[in-house]
Amino acid sequence: MTRYLLERPHTLVPLTFFADRYDSAKSSISEDLTILKRTFQDRGTGLLETIPGAAGGTRFLPYMLKEEANVVIADLATQMATADRYLPGGYVYMSDLLGDPAVLRQIGRIFATQYLNQRVDAVMTIATKGVPIAQSVASLLNVPFVIVRHDTEITEGSTVNVNYVSGSSTRIEKMSLSKRSLKPGANVLIVDDYMRGGGTISGMISMVQEFDANLVGIGVVAESSDHPNRKIGEYTSLLRVDANDDTVTAVPGNYFEQIYQ
Amino acid sequence: MTRYLLERPHTLVPLTFFADRYDSAKSSISEDLTILKRTFQDRGTGLLETIPGAAGGTRFLPYMLKEEANVVIADLATQMATADRYLPGGYVYMSDLLGDPAVLRQIGRIFATQYLNQRVDAVMTIATKGVPIAQSVASLLNVPFVIVRHDTEITEGSTVNVNYVSGSSTRIEKMSLSKRSLKPGANVLIVDDYMRGGGTISGMISMVQEFDANLVGIGVVAESSDHPNRKIGEYTSLLRVDANDDTVTAVPGNYFEQIYQ
Structure with a gap:
């Protein structure tokens, strides 16, 4: 039962399903779920929500407690701040x-915590390094992820293309997304690995608008402290990472204010 | 305990760790693990391996039984074989x-089954669509994945570049991989989404050789039946997918012979 629920986050499972599967009474399934709920809570794994009634059931919502997130981020910062990462x-x-x-699993859990109670229909990212982050977050929110590309690939079918100004280079670049990948009105969460000027993120925001979809949030693993002309509104960053004079510095980002109010 | 093991596949956890964590005797942890082992086996979730001795512990090796794999593949084939997928x-x-x-989780479980008892140090794939597959397989084997790119990105540092012949277009193309990403002697599993002529896969095989690493296997989600000049040796495909005359056909690939002998 633990495995079944863990593998299907944000999915409502009717009690009758478990009762049939384990050939037990609904009342004993209910008791087991109460134990599981307490264990998940004690361990900071997530919330086991129970919805009563005929259309009800149980649903596992993964989250990460603030204390654990602080440890994870501090550890990530230590790993990030080494001179040999300087390019x-x-x-x-x-x-x-x-x-x-x-x-990736830890990063996914932190972002999933932020959207615990919000409806997200799809996670959007841009190729290539954003993909693993999108997959990790999407997997914990149990929604699909869509990949915006810098090139237009033949295997994507018809695409919607958006021009954007790459902040770092002040060049005009193009990004494209398959027309089939998002439905109008979908609630979209944008994630990426690194934000400097925010040009790529701005491009993705335009993309969300082109699809008549709604932006629910922006999450980046790392942002730079130095960001000339950045025009992004609210976003969440796990780290603030800078590379200057052959050294790399990394400190926690604004996730604390954004996720754990 | 279930959650802890499920989240750390292919990782040896000492019994003393669980004994301390749950403040229980090693003997009762042992009993619980026996129950868990049977449940995992009955449900076809995976193998709970116990290694005796001071350096021992328990390790969860996820797999998928043949029966379930057949159902998953048949379902995937049905989803794949729709006319609107034709491009x-x-x-x-x-x-x-x-x-x-x-x-992705199901695809990952099938490939993880194939490498249940083989040492894999890294999963390699090529951007962009191979990434989610690599991440899923790597996550279940608990090893890192590395992404070969078509372009050379500044954030990858020094790279090793390989030229290859793209089978579909008979053009010479270039792929690159960060020099830091693989150690000599590493056992590498190559995965990708689709194989037609096999040119991209051949390129990745050359890449493995350039790093003095060992190729342990090749896995693709789908291959085409029609493959002029394909020169790939042994590989595993989950599906055989073809697009002709505005229709798409999909049948199971060679995974049956490769994985479930």
């Missing part, structure tokens, strides 16, 4: 962290 | 399926 031009190497399933 | 040029739209966390 020419003030860039930071973080592909190893974004290719580590355990790190 | 001009004989391509198939599958971004929606590869953006569905539940589908």
Whole structure:
């Protein structure tokens, strides 16, 4: 039962389903769920919500407690702030962290906490490094994710294209998203790995508008402290990462104010 | 305990860890694990391996039973074989399926079954659509994944570049991978979404060789039946998908012979 619920976050499972599956009375399933609920709560795993009535059931909403999130972020900052991550031009190497399933799971849990009680229909990101973050968040919210691309690939079918100003280079660039991937009115959460000038994020916001969809939030793993002409409204960042003079510094971002009020 | 093990597949957890965490005797932890082992086995979730001795503990190895895999693949084939997936040029739209966390989890479980007893140090894929598959497989094998790119991005640092012949277009293309991402001697599993001529896969095989790493296997979600000049040795495909005359056909691939001997 634990496994079944953990694998299907944000999905309502009727009690009768478990009763049939384990050949038990609904009352004993109910008792087991009460124990599970307490365990999840004690361990800070998530919320086990019970909805009464004929259309009711139980639903597992994963979250991460503030204390754990602080430890996770501090640990991530320590891993990020090493001189060998410094790349020419003030860039930071973080592909190893974004290719580590355990790190991605933690990042996903933190963002899923923010949208615990909000309706999200799809997670949007841009190729390539945003993809693992989108997948991790989407998987915990149990919604699909869509990938905006810098190129137009033949396997995407007809696309919607948006021009945007890349903040770092002040060049005009193009991004595209398959026309089939979002429905009008969908509630979209944008996530990405790194935000500097915010140009790419602005482009994705335009994309959400082009699809007549609603923006519910923006989450980035890291942002730079230095951001000339950034025009992004509210967003959540887990870290503030900067690369100057051959060194990399990393401190917690604004997630604390945004997620754990 | 269930949650802890499920979230850390292929990781050895000492019994003393659980004993401390739950403030129980090692013997009762042992008994609980025996029950868990049987439940996992009955449900076809995976193997709970117990390693005796001071350096021992318990380890959860996820797998999928043949019966379930057959149902999952048949269902995937049904979803794939719809006329509206047909794209001009004989391509198939599958971004929606590869953006569905539940589908990705199942695909990951099938490939993880194949490498249940083999050592894999990293999963390699190519941007963009291979990424979600790599992440799903890597997460269940508890190893990092690395992303080969078509472009060389500044945030990757120094890269190793490989030229390859794109089978579909017979053009020479370039792929690159950050030099930091793989260690010599690493056991690498290559995964991708679709294989037609096999040019991209061949390129990734060269990449594995350039890093002095070992290829342990190749897994693709779908392959085409029609593959002029394909020169790939052994590989596993979950589906055989073809697009001709405005229709898409999908049948199970060779996974049955490869994974469930």
